[in-house]
Amino acid sequence: MGVVATGAAVWPLADSMNPSAEVLALASTEVDLSPVAEGQRISVFWRGKPVFVDRRTAEQIKAAEEVPMDELPDPQLDEARVQKPEWLVLVGVCTHLGCIPLGQKTGEPRGEYGGWFCPCHGSHYDTSGRIRKGPAPLNLEVPPYSFVEDEVILIG
Amino acid sequence: MMNHPLVKWIDHRLPIITLMNKELNEYPTPRNLNYWWNFGSLAGIILVIMILTGIVLAMQYTPHKDYAFDSVERIMRDVNFGWMLRYIHANGASFFFIVVYIHIFRGLYYGSYKAPRELLWMIGVVILIVMMATAFMGYVLPWGQMSFWGATVITNLFSAVPVFGEAIVTWLWGGFSVDNATLNRFFALHYLLPFVLVAIVVLHLWALHRFGSNNPLGIDAKGPQDKIPFNPYYTIKDAFGLGVCLIFFAWFVFFAPNYLGHPDNYIPANPLSTPAHIVPEWYFLPFYAILRSIDNKLLGVVAMFASIFVLFILPWLDRSPVRSGKFRPIFKLFFWVLVLDCIVLGICGAKPAEGKWLYISRIGTFWYFLHFFVIIPLLGILERPRPLPASISEPVLKAPAE
Numbered sequence A: 001m002g003v004v005a006t007g008a009a010v011w012p013l014a015d016s017m018n019p020s021a022e023v024l025a026l027a028s029t030e031v032d033l034s035p036v037a038e039g040q041r042i043s044v045f046w047r048g049k050p051v052f053v054d055r056r057t058a059e060q061i062k063a064a065e066e067v068p069m070d071e072l073p074d075p076q077l078d079e080a081r082v083q084k085p086e087w088l089v090l091v092g093v094c095t096h097l098g099c100i101p102l103g104q105k106t107g108e109p110r111g112e113y114g115g116w117f118c119p120c121h122g123s124h125y126d127t128s129g130r131i132r133k134g135p136a137p138l139n140l141e142v143p144p145y146s147f148v149e150d151e152v153i154l155i156g
Numbered sequence B: 001m002m003n004h005p006l007v008k009w010i011d012h013r014l015p016i017i018t019l020m021n022k023e024l025n026e027y028p029t030p031r032n033l034n035y036w037w038n039f040g041s042l043a044g045i046i047l048v049i050m051i052l053t054g055i056v057l058a059m060q061y062t063p064h065k066d067y068a069f070d071s072v073e074r075i076m077r078d079v080n081f082g083w084m085l086r087y088i089h090a091n092g093a094s095f096f097f098i099v100v101y102i103h104i105f106r107g108l109y110y111g112s113y114k115a116p117r118e119l120l121w122m123i124g125v126v127i128l129i130v131m132m133a134t135a136f137m138g139y140v141l142p143w144g145q146m147s148f149w150g151a152t153v154i155t156n157l158f159s160a161v162p163v164f165g166e167a168i169v170t171w172l173w174g175g176f177s178v179d180n181a182t183l184n185r186f187f188a189l190h191y192l193l194p195f196v197l198v199a200i201v202v203l204h205l206w207a208l209h210r211f212g213s214n215n216p217l218g219i220d221a222k223g224p225q226d227k228i229p230f231n232p233y234y235t236i237k238d239a240f241g242l243g244v245c246l247i248f249f250a251w252f253v254f255f256a257p258n259y260l261g262h263p264d265n266y267i268p269a270n271p272l273s274t275p276a277h278i279v280p281e282w283y284f285l286p287f288y289a290i291l292r293s294i295d296n297k298l299l300g301v302v303a304m305f306a307s308i309f310v311l312f313i314l315p316w317l318d319r320s321p322v323r324s325g326k327f328r329p330i331f332k333l334f335f336w337v338l339v340l341d342c343i344v345l346g347i348c349g350a351k352p353a354e355g356k357w358l359y360i361s362r363i364g365t366f367w368y369f370l371h372f373f374v375i376i377p378l379l380g381i382l383e384r385p386r387p388l389p390a391s392i393s394e395p396v397l398k399a400p401a402e
Ligand code: HEM
Pocket: B047, B050, B051, B052, B053, B054, B055, B057, B058, B059, B061, B072, B086, B089, B090, B093, B096, B131, B134, B135, B136, B138, B139, B140, B141, B142, B190, B191, B193, B194, B195, B197, B261
């Protein structure tokens, strides 16, 4: 009894700290992909974090598809991470402790596997955004998205 | 004063004057305390300074992501004495940690954590943890690049918790990233926690006054001849120590106010770009080095928390009946190695986690845990302490006349 009553009293207090309705409402973003050239990467803002969109070249796609699964700390096929192989869409937040990995701008280091490199504690991601080396435990997250037109996606 | 009729009238109904007289004036204190015993009262005074400057800063500060940075700059440029209050508050946090770390190492050296002071020691560890939380959240308030990314990295430590990690972090943030909701709640908690600290400090002193201070010889007082009243003897000694501390403090506040800070925190927070080298405030560096020395997210986080929590069980890891390191020749040696180890870890925490620094921080982390979990318990069994004096006054009375 007492435990239930205390729980009922504490829950509203604790739950009030969870994301509020208006934060949840802002949860989707539409992106026009047509200006993005092959080999180019852009960042868009979604839920307060960057989303990386990478129009991959044929070599990058090939490199991502040919990696043997036993070399991956978090094994996942490239085809399971994309809807169209040309477009790689990732949440640009390192799965270690949340820094933004480098590699979006030309000239930034892309790490030893040609994808992204997180400078905070040295995590390397490949051209599929999978973790290859460093303290991060998981691949870069693929956000929920859908193609609303041939070259327009809706994230969230 | 005690005989003033009004004082007597109050004291009869609420014996607060009697209590203060007993605990702060007549309070019998070992006669042989050295200057390492100054740091407890110094910490208390700095807490008061932090609260006073914090309250007036809060009157000028705006806890909103679009205004926080500018409101701090306004404090610096436009508010009367704002620059001074902010520099006192920012450097005060550093001094708070310097003083408390010395206070803790004092306890480690003189075995102040041993029976009957285990709970006093554990309450002290709670104070350290609450202080760390307070300082961390305070550093987020100016909403500069280091504020933002420090907040991101540290809150993400909780994502290492199996299964619930993600939900816990979302709950801490109040959103899907560090954002306005996070800043707002950190301000609320940063205002609250120092007052919680005051309450815990009262418990700390209550536990202290149950058996009284330990002392450099680590032996119990045998009678009134081993003690002197706190006032005036230790009030004056503490006041002198305070003066010395304030000279150093003033030097930082007025001549090197940003020396202990990080220049990147004068760049407004940008959620799209992480600074090349994120470093926490200096007082977190040894723990940060431990976190980064392990190439596994969960284990790194566990080791970091364990490095603090091990202090809770220290009274039971150290089985040696002798308190003071003065009479423990081998313990004394390892004590200084531990001090060195913590400094080395602190340096590693400031360097990028790669190459030789990574190796050094791994050795440092290994040694840290070896010290507490292997060396300390073994010394309790193997070490032969030197003979203890019969009483606190004995070494003084027996000393050859000069
Ligand atoms: C345990 C005691 C405290 C500690 C260790 C502490 C620590 C800090 C730190 C490290 C900062 C960042 C300073 C900077 O870089 O600008 C800060 C800022 C701030 N603190 Fe505290 N604080 C304490 C008590 C308080 C209290 C009691 C209040 C309010 C009642 C307060 C209000 C503020 C405000 C408004 C700021 C933002 C302005 C600024 O950045 O200077 N603090 N605190």
